[in-house]
Amino acid sequence: MVHEKTIQDLLHEALGLGGDFAEIFIENRFNRSFGMIGGKLESALQGRDFGLGIRIYFGLNSIYTYTNQLKKDHLLEMIRQAVYLKKNNPSVRAVPFRHVIPEDVHQIRHRRIPSEREKIDLMRLSVSGIHDPEGLIQQVRVNYIDYEQRVTIANSDGLFVEDERLRTRLSVGVSALFQGEVQTGHMSQGAFGGFSFYEGINPADLGRESARIAMTTVKAGHAPRGNMPVIIDKGFGGVLFHEASGHGLEATSVAKGISVYSGKVGTQVASPLVTAIDDGTIKGAWGSSVVDDEGTPTKRNVLIEKGVLKGYMIDRFGGLKMGEASTGSARRESYKYEPTSRMTNTFIDQGESDFDEIIEDTEYGLYAKYMGGGSVNPATGEFNFAVMEGYMVRGGKIAEPVRGATLIGRGFDVLKNIDKVGNNLAYGQGMCGSVSGSVPVNVGQPTLRVKSITVGGR
Amino acid sequence: MEIAGFYRQLESRAKSHGFDAVEMIFSRATDFSTKMFRGEVEAYQLSSEIGISLRGEYQGAIGYYYSELVDESIIEEALEAMKGSALVMEVKEEFISQSQEVLCDDSDYHPALVGIEYPQIMPLMAGAEEMLKGGDPRITEVPYNLYALMEREISIMNSKGMNLSQKFNLNYYVLSALAKDGDKGKTAMDYKASGDPIHFHDRDFIGGIAREAVSLLRAKPVASGNYPVILENKVAAQILGGFKSLFSAEMVDKDLSLLKGLLGRKIGVEGLNILDDPTQEKALIHRKFDDEGTLARSKNLVKDGRLLEYLHNSKTSRKMGMAPGGNGYREGIKSALGISPTNLFIEPASKSFEELIREVEQGLLITEIQALHSGLNAISGDFSLPAQGYRIEGGRITDSVDQITISSNIMEVFQQISGISDDLYFHIPNGMGSVGSPSLLIEEISVSGE
Numbered sequence: 001m002v003h004e005k006t007i008q009d010l011l012h013e014a015l016g017l018g019g020d021f022a023e024i025f026i027e028n029r030f031n032r033s034f035g036m037i038g039g040k041l042e043s044a045l046q047g048r049d050f051g052l053g054i055r056i057y058f059g060l061n062s063i064y065t066y067t068n069q070l071k072k073d074h075l076l077e078m079i080r081q082a083v084y085l086k087k088n089n090p091s092v093r094a095v096p097f098r099h100v101i102p103e104d105v106h107q108i109r110h111r112r113i114p115s116e117r118e119k120i121d122l123m124r125l126s127v128s129g130i131h132d133p134e135g136l137i138q139q140v141r142v143n144y145i146d147y148e149q150r151v152t153i154a155n156s157d158g159l160f161v162e163d164e165r166l167r168t169r170l171s172v173g174v175s176a177l178f179q180g181e182v183q184t185g186h187m188s189q190g191a192f193g194g195f196s197f198y199e200g201i202n203p204a205d206l207g208r209e210s211a212r213i214a215m216t217t218v219k220a221g222h223a224p225r226g227n228m229p230v231i232i233d234k235g236f237g238g239v240l241f242h243e244a245s246g247h248g249l250e251a252t253s254v255a256k257g258i259s260v261y262s263g264k265v266g267t268q269v270a271s272p273l274v275t276a277i278d279d280g281t282i283k284g285a286w287g288s289s290v291v292d293d294e295g296t297p298t299k300r301n302v303l304i305e306k307g308v309l310k311g312y313m314i315d316r317f318g319g320l321k322m323g324e325a326s327t328g329s330a331r332r333e334s335y336k337y338e339p340t341s342r343m344t345n346t347f348i349d350q351g352e353s354d355f356d357e358i359i360e361d362t363e364y365g366l367y368a369k370y371m372g373g374g375s376v377n378p379a380t381g382e383f384n385f386a387v388m389e390g391y392m393v394r395g396g397k398i399a400e401p402v403r404g405a406t407l408i409g410r411g412f413d414v415l416k417n418i419d420k421v422g423n424n425l426a427y428g429q430g431m432c433g434s435v436s437g438s439v440p441v442n443v444g445q446p447t448l449r450v451k452s453i454t455v456g457g458r
Numbered sequence: 459m460e461i462a463g464f465y466r467q468l469e470s471r472a473k474s475h476g477f478d479a480v481e482m483i484f485s486r487a488t489d490f491s492t493k494m495f496r497g498e499v500e501a502y503q504l505s506s507e508i509g510i511s512l513r514g515e516y517q518g519a520i521g522y523y524y525s526e527l528v529d530e531s532i533i534e535e536a537l538e539a540m541k542g543s544a545l546v547m548e549v550k551e552e553f554i555s556q557s558q559e560v561l562c563d564d565s566d567y568h569p570a571l572v573g574i575e576y577p578q579i580m581p582l583m584a585g586a587e588e589m590l591k592g593g594d595p596r597i598t599e600v601p602y603n604l605y606a607l608m609e610r611e612i613s614i615m616n617s618k619g620m621n622l623s624q625k626f627n628l629n630y631y632v633l634s635a636l637a638k639d640g641d642k643g644k645t646a647m648d649y650k651a652s653g654d655p656i657h658f659h660d661r662d663f664i665g666g667i668a669r670e671a672v673s674l675l676r677a678k679p680v681a682s683g684n685y686p687v688i689l690e691n692k693v694a695a696q697i698l699g700g701f702k703s704l705f706s707a708e709m710v711d712k713d714l715s716l717l718k719g720l721l722g723r724k725i726g727v728e729g730l731n732i733l734d735d736p737t738q739e740k741a742l743i744h745r746k747f748d749d750e751g752t753l754a755r756s757k758n759l760v761k762d763g764r765l766l767e768y769l770h771n772s773k774t775s776r777k778m779g780m781a782p783g784g785n786g787y788r789e790g791i792k793s794a795l796g797i798s799p800t801n802l803f804i805e806p807a808s809k810s811f812e813e814l815i816r817e818v819e820q821g822l823l824i825t826e827i828q829a830l831h832s833g834l835n836a837i838s839g840d841f842s843l844p845a846q847g848y849r850i851e852g853g854r855i856t857d858s859v860d861q862i863t864i865s866s867n868i869m870e871v872f873q874q875i876s877g878i879s880d881d882l883y884f885h886i887p888n889g890m891g892s893v894g895s896p897s898l899l900i901e902e903i904s905v906s907g908e
Contacts, residue, residue, distance in 0.1 A: 028527075031792065037549075037712055043794045044543035047524030048532065051507065065504045068526045082504045084577040116546050139713045175714065175837050182716065182838045223842075225865070225906030226682045256495060258601050258636060260643070338501065373832035379601050379636050380643045382861070384844040386832040405906075406833040406842040406863050433831075454679070456833075456842040456863025458904040 002026055002052060002152075004097070004160070006072050010054060011094035011156045013079050018087030019056035019063075022094065022156045025293065026052045027335040029149040034116075036123050036142040044116070049149075053335040054079060060321055064338040095158035102290040102297075106283060108166045111194035119144050122198055126172050129204030130211040136218060137211060138177040145169050146195070153295035161295040167192055167286065167440060169429065172206040176214035183220075183403060185213025186372075186388065190429040190440065192288045213370060213389045216401045223390055223405035223457030229365035230407065231358055231393065231420075231449045236371045236428025238443030240450075241276055241348050243374040243383040244411040245269075249303050251318025251329070251341035252435060253378040260381040260411065261309065269309045270415035273351055273448075276304040278313055280328055280344035286429040287344040287442040294330040294339055301327045303346075307415075315341040333437025340436045347444030351421025355447050358420045360396040366455055367391045367398055368407070373430065381411040387455075406456040414450055422447035461528075465615050468533055472514055472617070475537045479515040479554040481616035483749060484508070484528075485791055490576055491606035494583045496599075504576075511791035512536055513554060516544035520552040524791045552773045552795065555750045557620040563746045566626035568653040571607060574629070579605050582658040589659070590635050593668035596675060602634040602647065605656065610889060612749075620751045628742050630886050631656045633664070637671035644677065644860070646670035646826075651742055651886040670825065677846060677860035679907035686821035686876075687864065687903040688814055688850065691883035691896050693824050697841065698732075698804060699885065699893035700834040701868045705734070705759050706797040707774035707783075716839050716869055717765060725765045726872035731805035732760035734769060734785070736891060741801040743887040750786040754800055757783070763872075769797050787890050801887075803894035807878035814879045814899050816853040822905065823848045823855060824864060839867040862907040866900075874901040 007024055014022035028050050035043035051068035052075065065082040067074065123142045130140065146168040154160045169190030175182055187206045191197040232240055245261070253259035261269065270276070280298030282288050291297050294316045302310050314322065315330035318341050331342035359367065367390060374385025386406050392399040427444035465482050472480040486508050493501040511524040514537070521540030525532050587600045606629065613623035630651035637644050648667050650656065689697065709715040717725065726732075736745045736754035745754045750772050757767050770778070771786030774797065787798035815823065824847040834841040846860040877899030884894035 034546075035794070040548040041546055042549035043522075044546055045522045045524070045792065045794055046539040046543060047511075047522075047792055048527055048535075049792075050525065050527035061499045061502070063502045063504075067506050068508060068528075069506070078504070078506070082502070084502065116542060120546060183840075184835060184837050222865075225863075225904060227908065256500075256601070258599055336505070336507070338503065373829075375829050375832065377645060377828075379599070379645050382828075382844070384829045384833065384863075386829070386842070404835070404840065404842070405865065406829055406844060408844045408861060408863055410861075454861060454863065454906060456844070456865055456906040458842075458865045458906075 001028060002070050007154050008094060008097065010075055010079060011154065013076055014054065014056045015092040015094055015156055016090045017080065017083040018089050019058060021057040023055045023294065024052065024154045025335050026152040027149060029147055031147045033143065033145040034119060034123060038139060039127065041120055049334055051335040055338055056083065057317065058085065062317060062338065066335050094156035097154060097160035098158045100159065100161045102161065102163050105290050106192055106288065108164065108193055112196065114195040118195070122170065122203055126170055126203040127207040129208035132211065136176040136178055136215050138175045138182065141173045143171045153293070155295065159295050161291055163291050165192065165289055166194055168195060168197055170203060170206060172210045174210040174214040176218040178218040181218060183214050183218040185210040188429060190286045191284050192286060193284045197284065217389055217403045220401040220403050223366065223387065223402040223455055225455060225457040227452045227454050229362055229449060229451055230453045230455065231362060231365060231367045231447065232371070233369050234422065234424045234445060234447045235426040236443060237368065238347050238428060238445040239371050239374050239385045239430065241445060242343060242346055242443045243376040243385050244409065244414050245276065246343050246346050247376045248378045248381060248411055249312050250343070251312055251314040251322060254312050255318040255321040258379045260378070264309050265311060267309055268307050269412065270304050270307040271418040272307040273421045274304055274307050274415060274418055275349040276347065277302050277349055278343055278346045282345050285345045285427065285442050286440050292328045292330045293332045294326065296326045296328045296330065298328040298344060313341045313343060315339060331436060331439045333439055337436040342434060342436060342439055343432060343441050345427065345442035345444065347425065347427065348421065348446065348448065350423055350425045351446055353420045353422050355422055355424055358422060358447055358449055359393060359398060361420065362393045362396060362449065365393045367393050372404065376411070383411055384408045402457065408454045408456060414453060417451040418448055419451050420449035464528065467530065469617050471533055472537060475541070477514045477516050479617045481513045481554045481614065483511040483791065484613045486611040488609040489606065491604065492580060494580060494587060494603040497584045497587060499580055509791040511788065512540060514540040514544065515554055516541050519544040519547040519550045522794060551777060554616055554618060555620070555752060555772050556618040557751050559620060559622060559751065561622045561746060563624045566653065566744055568627055570655055571627050571629055574607060574655060586633060586658045586664060590633065590664050590668055593665060594672050596637045596639055596672050597635045597668055598638045599636040600634065601636050601645065602632060604632045606630055614749070614751045622747050622751050624746055626743055628653055629656055631658070633667055635667050635671040637675050639675045642675060644671055644674035646674060649886065653742060673858045674846060674860060677858035679861045680822065680849065680859055680905060681908050682906050684902045685905050686818050687900045688818065688821065688823045689898045689900060690823065690825045691881050693827050694804065694895035694898045695883060695885055695893050696827060696830055698802065698895050700830050701836050702799050702802055702893065703836045705769045705799065707768035707770045707778060708797045710768055711774060711777065714837050720765050723765055724763050725869065726760060726763040727875050728763050729807060729878055730760055730763045730872060730875055731758065733758055733805060734799045734802050736800035738801040738803065740882060741884045741887065741892050741894065743891050745800050745890055748784045748786045749788050749795060752782045752784040752786060754784040769799055771795060771797050798890050800891035801884070801894065803882065804878065804896060806880045806882040806896040809877060809879045811879045811881050811897050814877045814897055815850055815855060817877055817899060818850040818853060821850045822859060823850055839869050841866060841868065862905050865904045865906065871900055875899065876901045
């Protein structure tokens with residue numbers, strides 16, 4: 001689409017105008033999505049995202065500009081317009097390219113291309129698991145998406161990487177009606193990879209679980225309010241760490257010195273039971289990629305080990321400000337965003353307690369079986385996340401179900417208050433929104449217990 | 459790329475592929491934004507993008523395709539994709555609208571914003587940061603200092619004679635302060651959007667953020683319980699915005715709106731009026747037509763607590779036998795046609811904000827909420843949101859409050875509004891309009907705290 005020579009010339013131009021470093025990101029991505037409601041396919045969308053973004057560093061400042069009109073003259077003009085403080089440096093040239101072809105770690109290059117019919121059949125299969133003996137279910141929605149994203153990342157240090165990312169995701173949402181009140185349940189699963197992902201899961205589980213959640217909560221009372229012990233189940237429960245701590249460990253806020261975790265490496269920031277990892281290399285995982293969006297290979301990064309802060313998630317530019325190397329954590333939604341450090345597959349590692357033992361050890365509290373999304377203010381550490389399906393725990397036993405509610409706290413307090421970590425690590429797939437847009441992330445954890453957290457029930 | 463020429467080619471190729479009708483939305487966006495941090499330029503971004511979104515009627519169904527690459531090379535791919543999606547569709551209610559309307563509107567396009575010299579903005583922003591930090595020694599950082607200028611153009615052309623376009627621009631400014639006292643940090647944020655160049659050296663705006671951040675340093679949770687609550691205008695508008703899909707005829711039709719079956723019925727208190735008005739003066743965007751080319755019109759959705767109308771696109775209005783509503787919008791070029799309000803708002807009443815506060819003996823004023831994407835469920839109507847604000851005691855605002863949640867259901871809130879003030883406020887708009895509200899006094903909301 002854009003000639004390699006043009007890319008080289010754009011980089012020369014950027015340095016010639018006084019930039020210390022320049023980087024180009026070209027994206028060509030084909031998206032497909034299908035929507036089914038009440039068992040009928042009602043939307044089928046396809047289309048192409050396409051454009052080029054260029055970032056130029058001036059010391060510790062940067063300029064970012066993007067467009068999808070890729071004629072060379074337009075691109076050069078765009079760079080000249082963006083560089084508001086011009087220092088003429090015509091003799092400075094970008095380093096000639098060294099081509100890097102990332103390894104096919106996730107085995108996506110020789111994939112089978114499924115037909116539209118197969119995707120629609122998969123959607124039908126996902127709702128085949130729904131049983132509604134009492135006639136409570138009001139509506140069932142299914143969504144399927146997949147995309148291929150081809151990127152070219154080139155920089156003035158000579159890096160030239162071409163990478164392909166392939167992702168797919170299936171989601172089911174169910175609403176149930178009982179005595180005039182409505183509740184919903186929602187489940188989804190996704191992967192970095194092609195359609196063969198669905199051979200390894202049972203899609204009918206998504207429909208069955210979503211329906212069970214909606215039918216259970218619609219007959220349940222409100223969640224309680226106030227502070228209490230909360231047991232957060234495995235899998236998507238990892239949204240707790242993602243919000244309570246993960247965002248605060250991104251160079252995005254650490255490099256500015258405004259994160260509550262700035263300057264705390266080597267100190268105890270969580271309970272000794274907590275080891276937390278961000279790993280962008282997990283094979284086939286939703287948040288994985290072979291190289292990050294600056295072309296750096298992704299890594300397994302230990303963030304917290306036995307409660308002690310070990311390191312941060314760092315992009316190249318953030319690393320420059322911090323005096324540290326990139327950890328392969330630069331991500332962006334598309335060429336429309338300047339990349340910055342983001343999470344990939346982030347999880348609290350395996351502990352030792354059995355699930356049953358954690359429940360039995362709890363006199364009174366909330367058991368949060370499935371979680372929704374959350375958010376955080378990294379400058380204050382105040383975070384929140386939603387419980388989709390909960391149960392009261394009384395006398396060491398799971399008691400009556402309760403409806404969803406939001407849990408709130410401060411990251412520090414909550415991580416220090418984790419007093420049980422289970423041995424059943426699992427992951428869930430989500431979309432994370434931040435300064436560089438919305439990116440696919442895995443969250444994960446074993447079942448764990450927080451001594452006290454504020455439950456926003458009624 | 460000459461866009462009318464591209465469209466003519468597309469239309470003629472579509473015809474020979476057997477399409478009965480074809481439609482193209484063309485959008486152009488030009489943006490500038492910059493962020494400052496500690497007096498330095500933290501980010502500086504300039505962009506120009508175009509995109510097309512196509513619909514084609516093929517064998518009785520609608521197929522979709524979009525692209526950000528706009529040249530002849532994609533026409534074949536586009537037509538094949540639209541055919542492919544039309545052929546698998548099982549719901550066939552959508553159609554491409556007929557119109558001979560030709561309109562080219564630029565009444566929301568402000569020439570004063572066109573001449574802004576970007577590099578001159580940064581010193582003004584640095585000045586605002588200094589002013590904010592100078593206001594109180596406890597304000598240690600200005601974590602967010604963002605200016606953005608955007609320009610949008612949208613055109614719709616179809617093979618049934620439509621040719622419409624509209625252009626608008628606006629600029630906005632977001633500023634936040636981090637106040638610190640020992641280990642405790644609190645942030646406060648405010649923003650403003652305008653069709654006139656932003657006034658940066660704004661003492662009221664900056665002073666308000668500083669006061670809020672500092673006063674929140676002393677904030678504590680309140681005891682859990684049910685309280686009378688005043689939702690400040692911005693907060694009330696955020697909550698209303700979170701529930702806007704309730705008014706969509708499509709959501710009603712799909713059993714996903716609690717307002718189903720309630721047309722003509724009381725859903726709120728006597729004084730509650732909710733409008734969707736593309737011409738609303740206080741809002742910044744005034745759409746003349748929707749994404750199907752239907753002319754936009756004003757609607758009383760709720761009048762004196764009674765539900766009068768839903769929002770319609772051409773598909774739902776035909777299906778339910780209603781007049782076309784002019785609310786057929788796509789969330790972006792990548793989305794299917796849905797329904798969205800234009801300027802959706804609760805009508806202000808005559809009381810001042812201070813009078814509203816005086817009515818509360820023991821209660822809370824909520825000035826900030828979070829987690830609208832996860833703590834609010836538009837299908838069930840439930841919300842449970844982290845909040846902060848102030849106590850109201852004896853009709854006066856007293857101590858600040860944080861680490862609480864407010865929880866209720868929107869249908870209960872509509873029934874429990876016992877006071878509406880005159881301070882109508884609109885948020886920064888999206889491409890269709892914005893959501894607005896005055897401050898509202900709610901008789902009782904569940905608060906979780908200590």
